[in-house]
Amino acid sequence: xxxxxxxxxxxxxxxxxxxxxxxxxxxxxxxxxxxxxxxxxxxxxxxxxxxxxxxxxxxxxxxxxxxxxxxxxxxxxxxxxxxxxxxxxxxxxxxxxxxxxxxxxxxxxxxxxxxxxxxxxxxxxxxxxxxxxxxxxxxxxxxxxxxxxxxxxxxxxxxxxxxxxx
Numbered sequence: 429x430x431x432x433x434x435x436x437x438x439x440x441x442x443x444x445x446x447x448x449x450x451x452x453x454x455x456x457x458x459x460x461x462x463x464x465x466x467x468x469x470x471x472x473x474x475x476x477x478x479x480x481x482x483x484x485x486x487x488x489x490x491x492x493x494x495x496x497x498x499x500x501x502x503x504x505x506x507x508x509x510x511x512x513x514x515x516x517x518x519x520x521x522x523x524x525x526x527x528x529x530x531x532x533x534x535x536x537x538x539x540x541x542x543x544x545x546x547x548x549x550x551x552x553x554x555x556x557x558x559x560x561x562x563x564x565x566x567x568x569x570x571x572x573x574x575x576x577x578x579x580x581x582x583x584x585x586x587x588x589x590x591x592x593x594x
Contacts (some may be wrong), residue, residue, distance in 0.1 A: 430476055475510045483517075497529075522572060523541070537568060539562075556585045
């Protein structure tokens with residue numbers, strides 16, 4: 429039941445984000461609905477860890493968590509001992525944490541929240557939003573268990589965006 433809920437919600441989330449034309453309002457409204465849904469799911473079933481719903485579903489939960497609009501909820505999940513001890517994908521956890529920081533008006537820790545800019549030649553380029561202690565970001569990423577460098581992460585994000593734009 430919980431697994432199916434997360435997987436269906438994630439699939440809708442990704443379909444919406446991968447459309448070539450979408451409105452910011454639609455994304456924000458969807459994020460708000462996902463937030464309410466996840467709050468109720470966690471309240472009723474607990475945090476969906478890999479041990480409970482499987483690795484793939486648990487990692488998709490973390491991605492959905494990063495899209496949530498309720499900062500107190502995100503913070504409560506990320507700081508929950510069950511979440512901290514679970515074996516979630518470290519890059520997804522970093523994205524959720526960085527999103528929380530950025531949405532709270534702070535600099536991100538791992539450089540995983542990006543902005544995209546269309547260049548004069550029509551290509552899209554990714555840039556990380558401000559990062560705290562930028563010179564040590566690669567060390568922090570490695571220590572946290574993130575396998576890709578920030579440069580490679582930005583490059584991969586740009587490739588995904590180009591596929592979406594086409």
